[in-house]
Amino acid sequence: MKSMAPFFDQDHLALRAHVRAWVQANWDSLNGRVSDVEEEARRLVRLLGQSEILAYVIPKRFGGQREKVQARDICILREELGRASALTDAMFAMQALGSYPITLYGTEEQQKRYLPPIGKGVAIAAFALTEPDAGSDVSSLQTRAVRRGKEYYLTGVKRFISNAGIADSYVVFASTEPEKKGKGISAFVVEADDPGLIIREKTQLISPHSIGVIEFEECVVPENSLLGNQGEGLKVALGTLDVLRCTVGAAAVGFAQRALEEAIRYSQDRRQFGQALAEFEGIQFKLADMATELEAARLLVYQAAWTHDSGSEDPKQKSSMAKLFATEAAQRIIDQALQIHGGAGLVVGNIMERLYRDIRALRIYEGTSEIQKLVIARELLKKA
Ligand SMILES: Cc1cc2nc3c(=O)[nH]c(=O)nc-3n(C[C@H](O)[C@H](O)[C@H](O)COP(=O)(O)OP(=O)(O)OC[C@H]3O[C@@H](n4cnc5c(N)ncnc54)[C@H](O)[C@@H]3O)c2cc1C
CATH class of the missing domain: 2.40.110.10 (Butyryl-CoA Dehydrogenase, subunit A, domain 2)
Structure with a gap:
């Protein structure tokens, strides 16, 4: 992860190492079959609260980790959680989406009442x-x-x-x-x-x-x-979405990273025509395209998050570009990873079948891809 260092400080790298280790330690618990989605959603929020991961969505004064909530922290966390489980990512993201408007615009009284329990995972936000x-x-x-x-x-x-x-x-x-x-x-x-x-x-x-x-x-x-x-309700809504949009891109990067890892592993294990799939140039080209798109998506996401945190410019356009590109790229990467799995990728319960369903919503919620294009174009024309 050193190559991404320009956008990050040491504490971001430490956070990534910490959450990656946490995800690894909880892998089975995050990857189980979901029979009751609400019960599972509640369990995940409690788990995220106990692990102090949720403390990154609220400011320090109310029990959070940092003075100010950072887009880079949320991106790192969504990427790593998304690599393991879409529902875990969604539950984390919703605690951010349901609290950030209060962080931005709440009175002291509102912040004291709502933010601490959301950050501890004992209250659920919407x-x-x-x-x-x-x-x-x-x-x-x-x-x-x-x-x-x-x-x-x-x-x-x-x-x-x-x-x-x-x-x-x-x-x-x-x-x-x-x-x-x-x-x-x-x-x-x-x-x-x-x-x-x-x-x-x-x-x-x-x-x-x-x-x-x-x-x-x-x-x-x-x-x-x-x-x-x-x-000023639209200001509250759009001010929140302008920041959190790039974090949807981060979740997409996490899903796509998982798909790439699974595709590499499968292509090395599966043999046809007397050799591993990974030895065919046609498969290598797919893997190379997937990895390149993933890297580009990751860079756009990190750049957008850094733009927000550094306050160097209005993050709106970069946030929309990051969400647009990363979610569309992740859909293509997951589709190619499923293709590499052949029929096995379509079997219910297979990780590829799950990722193929999980990724679809990210191109729609918090502004569809078409709406991101409108935002980007509007900014371009405004500046011209
Ligand atoms: C998993 C998930 C979770 C969600 N969670 C929340 C939540 O917690 N809170 C919340 O408030 N909402 C939530 N949403 C709703 C989400 O934000 C909306 O679905 C989204 O904004 C699109 O609105 P719509 O579904 O009504 O589609 P529509 O706006 O009806 O759009 C339909 C299609 O037309 C296109 N379109 C619309 N306008 C234009 C245009 N001007 N130019 C070109 N194309 C256009 C769209 O891009 C889309 O392809 C969630 C959605 C999903 C899928």
């Missing part, structure tokens, strides 16, 4: 932005929050919400002034037992993930649930 009619087009969201006295009343439906039904707190985006569209959206922290928060559906995806539909039926929250200023 982020509720997407709606049935507002996916990529977030500013058209329909959930309303109406202020009456010292309370807000939320009404609306959110779908594809990771941790719906197992989360203790949800950062929820709702319109307080619908006529202002995007500028009328506000963010709130809603607790699982706030009256009127109803879990409507647990949704099954192609890869194990705790996710569902939430409805707010006149869900009443105190005025101090407002996160940031009224009307």
Whole structure:
């Protein structure tokens, strides 16, 4: 990992060594068959909390590892966790996504209440932005929050919400002034037992993930649930996503690294026409292409994370490039790794079959590949 040193300090290299050793020690526990996804999700959050890995998603003042949360730490952790297990990565990532808006915009009181338990893995976090009619087009969201006295009343439906039904707190985006569209959206922290928060559906995806539909039926929250200023909800959401997007790329790098390792191993073991697959030039070319794409993806991810942490420039464009390239490249790498496994890669329970399903969501959540291209192009045209 020395070749990646320009983007990292000694403590990042130490963190990577630490998490890699932790993953190795817990390999079987992270790689088991998942029968009850919610139970497994809860177990993984507790495990990540006990190992102090979650302490990297919150600031030191609230029990975290560093004064400021770092994109590089989260990338290193997602890459190494993702190499072992998509669900472990997702549970780690959601603790970051559901807490970072509070780290960025929370009042002292909100930060004290929510961040320490999330960092210890004793509370589960969620982020509720997407709606049935507002996916990529977030500013058209329909959930309303109406202020009456010292309370807000939320009404609306959110779908594809990771941790719906197992989360203790949800950062929820709702319109307080619908006529202002995007500028009328506000963010709130809603607790699982706030009256009127109803879990409507647990949704099954192609890869194990705790996710569902939430409805707010006149869900009443105190005025101090407002996160940031009224009307600044999109700033809260996009400020969070601009940083965490590159970490989705890091998870993709972890998945692709696993696929490459499996493909190398299989191609050396499997013999056809009297020799190992790895001895055929056609297979070597595939491995070379996979490794090269992986290295390029890794560099874009590390560069984006470093750009955020160093504060040298707005990380938005680089974060989008990293997510776009790394997730698309990982899909191609995993597809080629499965091809090298032949029919064996399609058997249910085979690691390639699992990775093939696991990678797909990463090109969609936190902004689809098409939306990343729009972000990149917008930045290009703005600068021109
Ligand atoms: C595993 C998983 C976990 C998720 N977790 C969460 C969560 O915790 N919280 C949350 O709020 N959301 C979550 N989501 C939702 C996710 O962010 C949305 O699915 C995503 O933003 C896309 O929205 P959509 O599915 O409605 O697709 P749509 O926006 O309907 O897009 C459909 C297709 O049209 C394309 N498209 C849309 N607009 C344009 C355009 N202008 N130009 C070109 N193409 C376009 C898209 O790229 C896509 O290919 C999760 C999704 C998944 C799969």
